[in-house]
Amino acid sequence: QKEVEQNSGPLSVPEGAIASLNCTYSDRGSQSFFWYRQYSGKSPELIMFIYSNGDKEDGRFTAQLNKASQYVSLLIRDSQPSDSATYLCAVNIGNQGGKLIFGQGTELSVKP
């Protein structure tokens, strides 16, 4: 059973701080990794994707991938109350159909 694990939280950070979200995955054949944000009652919204080991930065967001340790993380700098949401880690295990396996999500709360 291919699994993606996240701490469900809630993770609470003050406004302006760095929020760090972590995810581990079980399948070493996983090829691509995605972070989605989901507001309550809404659909997942893609924030970032990463394919190679190392860091990838996009504005206030940085995704980090370590395939040897099978973890991927998301850092949110200068956190804002509008960042409060559930963050979903999703992994593509390289199958032809391109399906993603999702973690259960980490709830982030940014306090003003």
Add this chain to the structure above:
Amino acid sequence: EPEVTQTPSHQVTQMGQEVILRCVPISNHLYFYWYRQILGQKVEFLVSFYNNEISEKSEIFDDQFSVERPDGSNFTLKIRSTKLEDSAMYFCASSELGVAGELFFGEGSRLTVL
């Protein structure tokens, strides 16, 4: 910006009834998916569809479920005889590239089975 659209946004049905959920994927995308999310739980894969056929399906996607692309734009999910446990948010998604590509999700169809 192109988006995936889904209808209806909410459907209430009686147990045992058939339900069809509709999706219009992004026009140049080639891979289509249905996911579901039971309240408070993970987003779960149901089925992927490429080149007019199912490319993969999960254990959830049993004989009660079917998908179809009846024309060049719509992608539908049919549940033949709904059960209480089918109550969930159903998300359609599409991707341009499949294996390495990002999935873009529609706003979802909330199904409530009474």
